[in-house]
Amino acid sequence: MPGWTRHTGQAVHLPLENVDTDQLIPARFMSRPRSDGYGDYLLYDVRRNDDGVLSPDFPINQNAGASILIAGGNFGSGSSREAAVYALVDAGFQVVIAPSFGDIFSSNAVNNGVCPARMSREGIARLTDAMAGTFVVDLEKRTINSDIATVSFELDDSWATKLINGWDDIDLTLQHADQIAQYRAQRSKQNWAWPQN
Amino acid sequence: MLPFPAPPFMCIFMEKPSTLLDKLWADHEIFRRDDGTSLMWVDRHLVHEGSHHAFAKLAARGADVAEPALTFGVADHYVPTRGRADIKDPDIARMIATLEKNAQAHGLTLFGLRDPRQGIVHVVGPEQGLTLPGLMINCGDSHTSTHGAFGALAFGIGATEVAHVLATQTLWQRKPPAMRITFEGDLGFGVTAKDMALGWIAELGADGARGHAVEYAGAAVDALDMAGRMTLCNLSIEGGARFGMIAPDAKTYQYVKGRAFAPKGDDWDAAVAYWATLRTDANAPFASEVRINASAIAPTVTWGTSPEQAVPIDADLPDIAALPKDKRAAAEAAYDYMGLRPGAPVAGTPVDQVFIGSCTNGRLEDLRAAAAILKGRKARVPGLVSPGSALIKAQAEAEGLDAIFILAGLEWVASGCSMCVGMNGDLVEPGKRCASSTNRNFRGRQGLGSRTHLMSPAMVAAAAVKGEITDVRTMGET
Known part of the structure; x- marks a missing residue:
């Protein structure tokens, strides 16, 4: 996974609260292999009319090239399905800005190079006053610049470092193999903690 | 000499008081980075058909499962609840076969489709004694918090994290407040x-x-x-x-004792001595x-498309103007989706069908509570009853609960996630309203256009009998 520090792209505003991961990708698509691409499944039912046709009024249907999603509170709540992030990534999104996120969604996002940027509702209102033009997301400064405003966002330090470096956690963890082996040796003495059979 | 000589070392070594979380965290922390992220040891890792992305990631690295003896597979998300002998849907058959293949390749114990211990992962773990106080338990499913009921550190993780646990038996995690x-x-x-x-x-x-x-x-x-x-x-x-x-307390120990994978003999005594400190x-x-x-608290029912959109059974559906400003648009959309209007009483809302089951409310006690309402009565609407595990199904049948459900007109089927998540084809049709003992009333959760009302199993049974959302407290004995 390549790291990144700054991202420039177009933004789209999806002013819905509690967009859960069942909406981000309905369960019926989750048996497909990732190599098929998940972009078409993003918000599959939400962005369509009752007759199954893409709704022309739906924000992300109007901004095909956007890579920054500005959303409502509690974005990505619910199921732990990482496929919700795959759908965002495969549809071209690299940053999601929201007042709050589901905890598991945030971890999943960072594990796939997507920045879950927490921003106050006031900050979001300033950004969405003028949606035209490009936005610049800076992980080091934790700011988003539009043509008319610069607004800061929150992101845990450890997550910013991980996104910037494009770290793979398994590689990092294997550097601690000795400490893991020591812990395991101690844990092994606690027989009760191991499955009996 | 002082009248009550407190041992002086008490003051020196007295640690600051800790929460249950503090204790569980400290006992699983291998290492803490400068940025405050901890590397945590995972005692039990539960995988299911949906873990296929994680196994694919593992295969892409050419890595093995670090601790096969601590990793258990359960077929639940996609398993059919009917017609298991001949699975018609190739996608579903493939998902179940992939789990079997991965479990076999890595030497994992699997509670597969035909295993008598099969069931929903968060029911099977406790039932088999895999879930114990003082363990850290992870699974690629957000309802893994279920196992916390035993005084365990248990939480759901995503596919990348599942792959990480498979490869290392550890997880990076920041300690939450x-x-x-x-x-x-x-x-x-x-x-x-x-x-x-x-x-x-x-x-x-x-x-x-x-x-x-x-x-x-x-x-x-x-x-x-x-x-x-x-x-x-x-x-x-x-x-x-x-x-x-x-x-954990005496009820916890009593539940765990004697279960298949639980500690025995001296190990049991050592475990209980430690578990008693987990307070x-x-x-x-x-x-x-x-x-x-x-x-x-009254029996409570959801009316909208988020679990927070819930009211006591004796209340009216909330007026939009009475809600906080940032909740109004969502409430309006939820009313529209659910086909309901503000101000109407929630009791009396007609339902088209019912579902009893899931990791939330598919246990024997839940089935008994629902059966107590349905006994000697007829359901006015169709419905499914899917026990939390095959062992619960067998026990329920031994108690005659299956006959109560069937006589009432409900369908008694095999165990799985079923109509809670709809991955196995058990779906609520578009526009239909389902009284459900499950955990999510999200838009489309039980099927495209489905309308879900969450409530307790006894409340679901009451809704089945009346054909509408009903206060179970008015049902009395039959």
Whole structure:
């Protein structure tokens, strides 16, 4: 996974609260292999009319090239399905800005190079006053610049470092193999903690 | 000489009081980075058909499962509840076969489609004695918080994290702040753990506990049986908390003792001695404390498309103007989707069908509660009853519960996630309204266009009998 520090792209505003991961990708698509691409499944039912046709009024249907999603509170709540992030990534999104996120969604996002940027509702209102033009997301400064405003966002330090470096956690963890082996040796003495059979 | 000589070392070595979370965290922390992220040891890792992305990641690295003896597979998300001998849907057959293949390739114990111990992962873990107090338990499913009912550190993870646990038996995690929800007093007649959960989520919001580890405490929690405690912890994620936990006590030990994978003999004694220390110390600090009067909780029902959109059964659906400003647009959309209008009483809302089951409310106690309402009565609407595990199904049949459901007109089927998540083809048709003992009333959760009302199993049974949402407390004995 390549790291990144700054991202420039177009933004789209999806002013819905509690967009859960069942909406981000309905369960019926989750048996497909990732190599098929998940972009078409993003918000599959939400962005369509009752007759199954893409709704022309739906924000992300109007901004095909956007890579920054500005959303409502509690974005990505619910199921732990990482496929919700795959759908965002495969549809071209690299940053999601929201007042709050589901905890598991945030971890999943960072594990796939997507920045879950927490921003106050006031900050979001300033950004969405003028949606035209490009936005610049800076992980080091934790700011988003539009043509008319610069607004800061929150992101845990450890997550910013991980996104910037494009770290793979398994590689990092294997550097601690000795400490893991020591812990395991101690844990092994606690027989009760191991499955009996 | 002082009259009451306190040993002087007490003052020197007295540690600051800790929460249950502090204790569990300290016992699993291998290493803490400068940025505050901890590398944690995973005692039990549960995988299911949906873990296929993680196994694919493992294969892409050419890595093995680090601790096959600590990794258990369960077929639940996609398993058919009917017609298992001949699975018609190739996607579903492939998902189940892929889990079998991965379990076999890595030497994992699998509770597969035809295993007599098969069931829903969060039911099977406790039932088999894999879930114990003092363990860290992970699974690629957000309802892993269920296992916290035993005083375990248990939380759901995504596919990248599942692959990480498979490869290393560890997980990087920042310790969350602790929040305590204390239910004071006793629950009233007909009120259950489901109502406690829907009640606090309605009060605090679907992200009310976001970023926190919730410990449940108080007289009403102590009084719950293990099934009720699992229901309460299960729903933590619906209030935004990745972790839910309850300190273990005599009921916990009694539940665990003698189960297949649980410790025995001297190991059991050592375990209980340690488990007795897993309690929040007096005066331990919580980042957030909430107190709820349990005796004021009524049977609770969701009306919208978020678990926070819930009301007591004797209430009217909320007026949009009465809601906080940032909740109004969502409420309006939910009313539209659900085909309901503000101000109407929630009781009397007609339902098209019912579902009893899921990791939230598919345990034997739940089936008994529903059967007690349905006994000698007929359901006015169709419905499915899917027990939480094959062992629960067998026990329910031994008690004659299956006959009660079948005589009432409901379908008694095999165990799996079933109509809670709809991955196995058990779906609610578009526009249909389902009274459901499950955990999510999200838009489309039970099928495209489905309308879900969450409630306790007894309330679902009452809705089945009346054909409309009904206060179970008015049903009485048959």
